[in-house]
Amino acid sequence: MTERGKLEPSDPVDPLVVKRHRMSSEWFYEFCAKYGVDYPDEATPEQEAEYQAGLDAIYARIREEAAAERAKQGD
Numbered sequence: 001m002t003e004r005g006k007l008e009p010s011d012p013v014d015p016l017v018v019k020r021h022r023m024s025s026e027w028f029y030e031f032c033a034k035y036g037v038d039y040p041d042e043a044t045p046e047q048e049a050e051y052q053a054g055l056d057a058i059y060a061r062i063r064e065e066a067a068a069e070r071a072k073q074g075d
Contacts, residue, residue: 016069020062027054 028040031051035043040051 016062016066019065020058023058023062024055027051027058 031040031043031047031054032038035047037043040048043051
């Protein structure tokens with residue numbers, strides 16, 4: 001049991017997960033500022049499609065980086 005107010009150490013977080021979250025968050029704020037909305041679902045359907053395409057591109061980039069990292073570790 002830990003002392004009150006102290007946290008247990010946790011497993012390290014994958015840097016690509018951190019990067020994906022950062023990039024997704026930045027895209028969210030850029031999108032909302034661009035269209036003057038609080039959330040993407042308040043935008044038009046076309047704008048929502050643009051938001052989703054941006055997220056899809058972020059996830060694809062992270063998947064490529066993860067695959068390259070695994071390939072590098074496999075050498």
